[in-house]
Amino acid sequence: MKYDYVKLKNKIDKCKNYKFDSLDNFNITNFETIKISKKKSSSERILDFLNKVENPYLFKVKNRVVLISFSDSGIKADDCLINVIKKMQ
Numbered sequence: 001m002k003y004d005y006v007k008l009k010n011k012i013d014k015c016k017n018y019k020f021d022s023l024d025n026f027n028i029t030n031f032e033t034i035k036i037s038k039k040k041s042s043s044e045r046i047l048d049f050l051n052k053v054e055n056p057y058l059f060k061v062k063n064r065v066v067l068i069s070f071s072d073s074g075i076k077a078d079d080c081l082i083n084v085i086k087k088m089q
Contacts, residue, residue: 003047015055029053031061
């Protein structure tokens with residue numbers, strides 16, 4: 001699959017400053033409906049996700065709205081996600 005990197009970068013730039021209070025005006029993708037092959041490399045899976053989701057920072061998982069944001073704290077995204085999952089269990 002070929003990727004339009006300029007289009008993906010524009011999507012990320014547009015979506016990264018999305019405000020949660022604007023929720024009514026945005027089509028939220030249900031994460032569970034996104035199909036991505038596990039046979040692809042991690043980079044290709046990320047690119048597939050970016051292609052398939054309306055907003056990579058905002059999506060639904062099991063009827064919960066997830067809004068992702070990042071800070072300059074130096075903490076890796078993986079570590080943040082693992083901590084969130086641990087707190088939910």
